[in-house]
Amino acid sequence: xxxxxxxxxxxxxxxxxxxxxxxxxxxxxxxxxxxxxxxxxxxxxxxxxxxxxxxxxxxxxxxxxxxxxxxxxxxxxxxxxxxxxxxxxxxxxxxxxxxxxxxxxxxxxxxxxxxxxxxxxxxxxxxxxxxxxxxxxxxxxxxxxxxxxxxxxxxxxxxxxxxxxxxxxxxxxxxxxxxxxxxxxxxxxxxxxxxxxxxxxxxxxxxxxxxxxxxxxxxxxxxxxxxxxxxxxxxxxxxxxxxxxxxxxxxxxxxxxxxxxxxxxxxxxxxxxxxx
Amino acid sequence: xxxxxxxxxxxxxxxxxxxxxxxxxxxxxxxxxxxxxxxxxxxxxxxxxxxxxxxxxxxxxxxxxxxxxxxxxxxxxxxxxxxxxxxxxxxxxxxxxxxxxxxxxxxxxxxxxxxxxxxxxxxxxxxxxxxxxxxxxxxxxxxxxxxxxxxxxxxxxxxxxxxxxxxxxxxxxxxxxxxxxxxxxxxxxxxxxxxxxxxxxxxxxxxxxxxxxxxxxxxxxxxxxxxxxxxxxxxxxxxxxxxxxxxxxxxxxxxxxxxxxxxxxxxxxxxxxxxx
Numbered sequence: 398x399x400x401x402x403x404x405x406x407x408x409x410x411x412x413x414x415x416x417x418x419x420x421x422x423x424x425x426x427x428x429x430x431x432x433x434x435x436x437x438x439x440x441x442x443x444x445x446x447x448x449x450x451x452x453x454x455x456x457x458x459x460x461x462x463x464x465x466x467x468x469x470x471x472x473x474x475x476x477x478x479x480x481x482x483x484x485x486x487x488x489x490x491x492x493x494x495x496x497x498x499x500x501x502x503x504x505x506x507x508x509x510x511x512x513x514x515x516x517x518x519x520x521x522x523x524x525x526x527x528x529x530x531x532x533x534x535x536x537x538x539x540x541x542x543x544x545x546x547x548x549x550x551x552x553x554x555x556x557x558x559x560x561x562x563x564x565x566x567x568x569x570x571x572x573x574x575x576x577x578x579x580x581x582x583x584x585x586x587x588x589x590x591x592x593x594x595x596x597x598x599x600x601x602x603x604x605x606x607x608x609x610x611x612x613x614x615x616x617x618x619x620x621x622x623x624x625x626x627x628x629x630x631x632x633x634x635x636x637x638x639x640x641x642x643x644x645x646x647x648x649x650x651x652x653x654x655x656x657x658x659x660x661x662x663x664x665x666x667x668x669x670x671x672x673x
Numbered sequence: 674x675x676x677x678x679x680x681x682x683x684x685x686x687x688x689x690x691x692x693x694x695x696x697x698x699x700x701x702x703x704x705x706x707x708x709x710x711x712x713x714x715x716x717x718x719x720x721x722x723x724x725x726x727x728x729x730x731x732x733x734x735x736x737x738x739x740x741x742x743x744x745x746x747x748x749x750x751x752x753x754x755x756x757x758x759x760x761x762x763x764x765x766x767x768x769x770x771x772x773x774x775x776x777x778x779x780x781x782x783x784x785x786x787x788x789x790x791x792x793x794x795x796x797x798x799x800x801x802x803x804x805x806x807x808x809x810x811x812x813x814x815x816x817x818x819x820x821x822x823x824x825x826x827x828x829x830x831x832x833x834x835x836x837x838x839x840x841x842x843x844x845x846x847x848x849x850x851x852x853x854x855x856x857x858x859x860x861x862x863x864x865x866x867x868x869x870x871x872x873x874x875x876x877x878x879x880x881x882x883x884x885x886x887x888x889x890x891x892x893x894x895x896x897x898x899x900x901x902x903x904x905x906x907x908x909x910x911x912x913x914x915x916x917x918x919x920x921x922x923x924x925x926x927x928x929x930x931x932x933x934x935x936x937x938x939x940x941x942x943x944x945x946x947x948x949x
Binding site: 420485486487488520521523526528553554555556557559565566567568569570571572576577579580581584585586587588598599600601602603604606607608610611612614615616617618619620621622623626627630 | 696761762763764796797799802804829830831832833835841842843844845846847848852853855856857860861862863864874875876877878879880882883884886887888890891892893894895896897898899902903906
């Protein structure tokens with residue numbers, strides 16, 4: 398046990414930092430370093446720090462934001478062991494990389510990407526273009542349901558990914574709830590902004606209700622139609638919801654489980670696979 | 674019969690001009706003046722001239738665009754009888770009004786609006802806020818199916834309107850196909866623009882296919898889910914598709930009839946009702 402000059406005990410804690418760089422938000426997930434965690438313990442212990450992606454322009458932007466959270470305790474000293482980054486915004490990747498090298502002294506650093514050796518048969522030549530967020534989601538889902546699953550991630554975009562017998566069957570990409578609402582507001586002369594909230598109605602007779610129905614309920618009905626067919630095609634397939642708006646989607650979407658931290662669970666598993 | 678100085682016969686033709694001012698396009702529909710036209714004859718004879726709404730800034734913008742089309746025949750002289758305008762872009766209404774007074778010498782001019790006396794029980798205090806395009810669609814649909822119908826208009830937005838026993842039951846407002854695709858392209862770092870085209874698949878394993886599926890097919894599946902419930906709730910209800918993208922939607926959407934010129938049929942009927 399190290400002691401400082403006041404004779405206080407200082408405990409050094411090794412942490413892993415998982416970074417999810419999304420189109421809207423960048424989320425830093427901080428977890429005590431120890432790769433053999435099951436998904437429930439990651440769900441429980443991973444601390445999330447969420448910032449607007451557009452405000453991350455320099456390594457200092459990241460350091461000054463993270464510092465108050467990870468060094469707020471004089472009795473504990475944090476050292477970064479591993480950093481895993483999943484990014485869908487290539488233009489800020491060099492900022493992340495500079496931050497890692499300038500400020501973290503981490504032992505190991507890697508980017509999530511679709512590749513061989515992850516135990517997934519991608520079944521398409523295009524898999525290297527797949528968003529790193531979706532790769533992390535898929536690996537996270539493997540930790541929960543080993544075999545057949547559908548992941549629906551409600552973020553800036555709504556992505557669907559289907560894995561059957563460890564094969565990537567395919568998916569879809571739709572605008573997320575916020576984009577749907579914003580696109581109507583920005584591109585029409587008269588329609589107002591509305592709250593992200595389903596109406597749970599068949600039709601509505603107010604403008605605000607009609608927009609909620611036409612943006613939230615209708616896209617969810619469309620997704621349910623796909624889920625229903627997938628459940629008929631692949632027996633025992635599980636439906637996993639994740640992403641910022643999954644708690645709203647859950648009111649309409651057919652689902653088996655909601656895993657808010659799915660992507661971080663996947664990044665933790667990715668690290669295990671890559672460092673083998 | 675009037676003759677000009679070369680002793681040619683000049684026939685004066687009275688026309689009505691129907692103007693549909695939409696968020697993307699403004700369409701001028703020109704039809705020989707005679708209010709007792711059935712919908713098939715309007716579909717057949719109405720000539721459509723389509724311009725970008727953002728390029729209409731002055732009365733001269735309109736006159737110079739229309740002139741080559743309506744005065745291209747030295748043996749026929751056109752006089753404007755009636756002008757009916759349905760606008761969802763209030764900021765250009767004064768341009769339209771100036772054009773009408775400065776250049777047309779028309780006999781009668783009116784704006785389409787939701788109001789009493791149209792034979793529709795609106796059943797909501799908000800009906801005066803309803804888009805003029807949807808009012809015209811509803812009146813057009815009354816000319817085709819007198820009683821129970823659902824209109825789905827695939828324009829800049831996708832609107833659904835349900836009329837049962839001449840009562841307005843309600844509807845919804847979603848972003849149109851172009852807005853759905855553009856919102857993904859503009860608000861994400863890596864996703865490409867794609868063609869407006871359904872995939873007719875359950876899932877896809879290419880990025881372009883996934884975006885087509887997630888923007889075109891999924892919204893159409895959502896609308897089909899609403900149509901299916903409406904058909905169970907209201908017996909003998911007819912599904913009418915209209916709007917610029919209805920021929921694409923038709924590949925997926927459950928429908929009874931496609932009426933591209935529904936709004937103009939409605940404006941023709943509106944004129945009859947208002948001038949009574």
